[in-house]
Amino acid sequence: MAEAVRSGARSARSVVDEHLDVIAAREPEIHAFNVVLADEARFAADEIDRRVAAGEDPGPLAGVPVALKDNMCTRGIPTTCSSRILEGWIPPYDATVVERLAAAGAVLVGKTNLDEFAMGSSTENSAFGVTRNPLDTTKVPGGSSGGSAAAVAAGFVPLSLGSDTGGSIRQPAALCGVVGVKPTYGAVSRYGLVAFASSLDQIGPFARTVSDAALLLEVISGHDPLDSTSIPAAPADLTSVLDRGVEGMRIGIIEELSGDGLEGIAGDVQARLGEAAAALEAAGATVETTSVPSTVYGLSAYYVLAPAEASSNLARYDGVRFGLRVDAPTSGDMHTATRTAGFGDEVKRRIMLGTYALSAGYYDAYYGKSQKVRTLIVEDFARAYGRYDLLLSPTSPTTAFSIGEKTADPMTMYLTDVCTIPSNLAGHPSMSVPFGVGDDSMPVGVQVLAPAMGEPAMFRAAAVLEAAAPPGAAS
Amino acid sequence: MTERITPRDVAHVAELARLSLTDDELEAFTVQLADILDHAADLDALDLADVAPTAHPLSLVNVFRADVIGPTSDRDEVLAAAPEVEDAQFKVPPVLGESR
Numbered sequence: 001m002a003e004a005v006r007s008g009a010r011s012a013r014s015v016v017d018e019h020l021d022v023i024a025a026r027e028p029e030i031h032a033f034n035v036v037l038a039d040e041a042r043f044a045a046d047e048i049d050r051r052v053a054a055g056e057d058p059g060p061l062a063g064v065p066v067a068l069k070d071n072m073c074t075r076g077i078p079t080t081c082s083s084r085i086l087e088g089w090i091p092p093y094d095a096t097v098v099e100r101l102a103a104a105g106a107v108l109v110g111k112t113n114l115d116e117f118a119m120g121s122s123t124e125n126s127a128f129g130v131t132r133n134p135l136d137t138t139k140v141p142g143g144s145s146g147g148s149a150a151a152v153a154a155g156f157v158p159l160s161l162g163s164d165t166g167g168s169i170r171q172p173a174a175l176c177g178v179v180g181v182k183p184t185y186g187a188v189s190r191y192g193l194v195a196f197a198s199s200l201d202q203i204g205p206f207a208r209t210v211s212d213a214a215l216l217l218e219v220i221s222g223h224d225p226l227d228s229t230s231i232p233a234a235p236a237d238l239t240s241v242l243d244r245g246v247e248g249m250r251i252g253i254i255e256e257l258s259g260d261g262l263e264g265i266a267g268d269v270q271a272r273l274g275e276a277a278a279a280l281e282a283a284g285a286t287v288e289t290t291s292v293p294s295t296v297y298g299l300s301a302y303y304v305l306a307p308a309e310a311s312s313n314l315a316r317y318d319g320v321r322f323g324l325r326v327d328a329p330t331s332g333d334m335h336t337a338t339r340t341a342g343f344g345d346e347v348k349r350r351i352m353l354g355t356y357a358l359s360a361g362y363y364d365a366y367y368g369k370s371q372k373v374r375t376l377i378v379e380d381f382a383r384a385y386g387r388y389d390l391l392l393s394p395t396s397p398t399t400a401f402s403i404g405e406k407t408a409d410p411m412t413m414y415l416t417d418v419c420t421i422p423s424n425l426a427g428h429p430s431m432s433v434p435f436g437v438g439d440d441s442m443p444v445g446v447q448v449l450a451p452a453m454g455e456p457a458m459f460r461a462a463a464v465l466e467a468a469a470p471p472g473a474a475s
Numbered sequence: 476m477t478e479r480i481t482p483r484d485v486a487h488v489a490e491l492a493r494l495s496l497t498d499d500e501l502e503a504f505t506v507q508l509a510d511i512l513d514h515a516a517d518l519d520a521l522d523l524a525d526v527a528p529t530a531h532p533l534s535l536v537n538v539f540r541a542d543v544i545g546p547t548s549d550r551d552e553v554l555a556a557a558p559e560v561e562d563a564q565f566k567v568p569p570v571l572g573e574s575r
Contacts, residue, residue: 089556090556092548092549092552092553092556093548185532185533186532186533199530199531199532225540228537228538229531229533231533294521296517297517297518297521299514300514300515300516300517300518301515301518303511303514303515304515311492315492318493319558320557320558320565320567321553321556321557321565322556322557322558323556323558324558325558325559327568328568329568329569330568330569330570331567331568331569331570332493332570333568334567334568335493336493336494336495337495339492339493339494340494340495343494348492348494348504349504349507349508351492351494352485352488352489352492352494352504352508353508353511353512355488355491355492356480356484356485356488356508356512359488359491366512366515368528369518369523370515370518371528371529371530372521372523372526372527372528372529373518373521373523374528374529375526375527375528375529376521376523376526378529378532409510410507410510410511411507411510411511411514414511414514425532426532427531427532427533428532452532
């Protein structure tokens with residue numbers, strides 16, 4: 001698509017118009033977007049076409065429509081985090097990823113729905129209503145980046161960005177049958193990403209193909225002085241290594257996360273994982289089951305650490321400098337009234353959980369202990385990557401569940417993140433690749449995990465899985 | 476581990492977090508938070524005595540930038556986002572003499 005626009009064979013305007021037509025037809029049913037920027041997108045596309053006509057090169061994503069999760073700041077365009085508390089807020093700056101997309105010639109067509117402040121696994125916690133899975137609209141798209149996953153799955157955009165704190169890119173990618181990548185912590189600048197749990201958050205791509213995801217990740221990666229946790233290294237070359245295969249690679253299936261070790265991994269998901277392992281073996285890799293024991297404790301540690309960080313990060317929403325204010329006679333009462341009206345239940349739950357875990361008398365029992373478990377996970381992964389180049393697991397224990405199925409019991413919802421959380425705790429990259437369907441004909445995702453900065457090998461394995469995958473779900 | 480979280484504990488953390496809960500909410504949140512904390516009790520099985528905590532995936536060192544003036548946000552644009560402003564300052568209700 002970008003090649004056709006760069007060469008002048010196709011106009012960016014026609015590409016954008018075509019996608020806006022698809023959005024107009026199905027968006028009312030799916031609700032992937034909080035806002036569709038049709039006029040702005042047409043204007044930007046015309047500008048790309050003008051530059052091509054003038055002999056300029058608009059960049060590697062010339063004219064490609066993209067969607068952004070609505071927790072990334074866009075100058076002059078509301079950024080809501082799907083929360084009432086940011087109602088009316090218009091950021092005075094662009095996130096670094098937004099600048100990089102624009103510099104690469106991409107065209108922003110809309111901002112996508114999410115679980116409020118990215119807290120959730122189904123996009124049902126949005127203050128603006130649920131997003132539906134384009135493959136079966138009675139099912140959730142996963143979350144928290146459900147809107148970005150659904151937008152790609154529905155053909156609204158070929159590319160989108162999400163954020164992943166405990167699986168919020170990979171799990172919805174699996175449930176919607178698209179590719180989703182959580183890069184190495186620090187590989188992509190978080191400047192302008194509204195903070196949830198700062199030591200875990202990372203921005204990453206959604207795409208229909210592994211090579212599109214690689215291209216988008218190359219565009220958004222690289223050092224950014226505005227993010228003090230940004231890794232000062234050149235972005236990895238991914239697109240040129242995709243066809244190198246996995247010959248000679250050693251790949252371990254994580255026993256604790258792949259069925260026999262963990263209750264709750266559905267039989268059809270286990271079956272697809274087995275077929276994926278066989279496909280990697282057939283391509284020349286050595287694949288065997290291996291134990292990474294502490295990964296089973298990741299979920300418990302995460303649901304202490306992430307809320308603890310969130311309770312601190314979300315203290316800034318106080319009705320003083322931006323967003324919602326509910327008036328009250330004193331400042332203290334105004335803060336309470338504003339936060340009580342502005343936050344939804346899941347956000348309140350996590351703020352209180354985090355406040356409790358950090359409070360005097362409970363700090364050591366919860367927060368301190370969870371930080372130590374994080375160390376165990378890092379050490380176990382280090383041992384595993386001494387023996388294996390990559391690890392493998394399901395992305396999600398099940399295919400997409402029904403809307404409303406898990407909303408009454410938060411703990412049941414949290415359990416859907418069990419396979420994705422360990423990579424966040426370790427700061428490692430991992431990605432979900434669609435690999436056939438479950439008994440319900442809904443997509444299954446296989447997760448490829450790599451050590452820090454291991455994206456090239458991870459993408460090579462993902463490309464092999466993509467080529468060997470059984471047919472996906474029909475939309 | 477520790478005793479189960481009580482409605483009194485939840486009311487206390489809600490106050491610390493500047494959230495106000497109805498009686499029904501207090502009851503529901505207490506049950507849910509207790510469930511989540513019960514799940515975290517699986518960590519009790521681990522011997523963590525000699526394990527150092529990890530706060531962050533990167534070995535962070537402080538990062539300094541060159542002391543060069545760059546572009547900054549426009550003051551009026553930033554203030555325009557605030558609910559109430561007076562004389563280029565954020566305006567809030569009285570802080571002293573709070574009701575609690």
